[in-house]
Amino acid sequence: MTNTDLKALELLFQRPLEPAFTTRDSGKTVLELPDSFYTDRYRNDTEEVGNRFSKDVDLKIPIQELSNVPSLEFTKKIGLKNQFSLFNNRHREIASELITLFMSAPNLRQFVSLSVYTKDRVNPVLFQYAYAVAVAHRPDTREVPITNISQIFPSNFVEPSAFRDARQEASVIGESGARVHVDIPQNYTASDREDEQRLAYFREDIGVNSHHWHWHLVYPTTGPTEVVNKDRRGELFYYMHHQILARYNVERFCNNLKKVQPLNNLRVEVPEGYFPKILSSTNNRTYPARETNQKLRDVDRHDGRVEISDVERWRDRVLAAIDQGYVEDVSWARLES
Incomplete structure (x- = not known):
């Protein structure tokens, strides 16, 4: 673990709608990506865009190649410009799978690489959610401060x-x-x-x-x-x-x-x-x-x-469980407090 690894993780909370190779930390720092990390849009221009954004920066953080490149096909059901919501069952399942992927990274440096590789390939809000959950729960990222969501996506909070x-x-x-x-x-x-x-x-x-x-x-x-x-x-x-x-x-x-x-x-x-x-x-x-x-x-x-009737049924089940003092699982087994 190095300070630059932790710095790279902190920088991924910045500029969520811009590619990972653009400057961060008020133009002072840039992440140097392997050519394989560039998306199809920039794959033929890796040297040009890499040189453009690495000029006049104080710190360049090299990103390690991934030992195993994951398939992110499961995230495609949420488009890059779609609205992500944890109250949508399908979105929640996709987020769960992405969190599991982040948590399974074998070490800190590979987690950094996996996060950088994933960032430009999935929905930005989905990424920030799953990434922040992983940072909050991995033992090797406890020193990384999680940026307040209002600073990451301010237009969701201010007129x-x-x-x-x-x-x-x-x-x-x-x-x-x-x-x-x-x-x-x-x-x-x-x-x-x-x-x-x-x-x-x-x-x-x-x-x-x-x-x-x-x-x-x-x-x-x-x-x-x-x-x-x-x-x-x-x-x-x-x-x-x-x-x-x-x-x-x-x-x-x-x-x-x-x-x-x-x-x-x-x-x-x-x-x-x-x-x-x-x-x-x-x-x-x-x-x-x-x-x-x-x-x-x-x-x-x-x-x-x-449907409205679904919400009413869920509410009635919660009230019934409170009155009865127990709940039943899908196999009708009683679970008591």
Whole structure:
């Protein structure tokens, strides 16, 4: 293990939408890839692009050849520009297989090589998720800091016009300390005439939302046993959500709002509208709005189908298991706490 190995792993959290051979660390560092690591798009120009990005850098980190080149065919079901979601069963299974691949790397240097090779060949968000899970759980990467997801994909957290103003400020004013702050509009997701918008600052808090991503890194639902099998994970899952909801209710009381109402009936209209205006980092498409008084509907997509009745059935099973004090597995065997 060397410091450059750990540095290379840290750099893979930067510039997630750019090829691995481009400069990182504010232009100070570059990863020197073997020719076999270049994708088909750049394979005939390896020397040209390699020389272009290795000029005027402080540090060049050579990447070792892979002892065994893996097949990544299983990841192709999620296109490079598709939206990745852990709530999609197929996506979750693919992520689990990729995590298993990362965890099976025999040593740190081969893990670095495997990560660099994989990065430009799979969906960027899928890569960042599976890669971060592996970094968080491999014994030889415990010293590698995991970059906050809001810094990796900021357009998933901040309204786009703020970036336009920030880029203009950064390009015009040097790093002299004279740059002005760029404000994120408080009411860009709904009108301030809507009472619930008083809590927008909490629901849209970057820290709270990036915590949700980090929770899935620490407690992934699928993957190798050493990653998934955590002591008291169900209890901690309940405790974490209970605490966030308790804090949310306190914030509501401080804003002269009632305690949050449970969503008991999934078939009634949702009175509040919501207009996120944030962008998907992989394809620059905005997330759809929720109109005022909109009803939930069944989801029928090429990669999965979920009906309202499914969600109701899952909810009823959880409540029944709580009342009974046990659950049953697929073979009807009783599992008691």
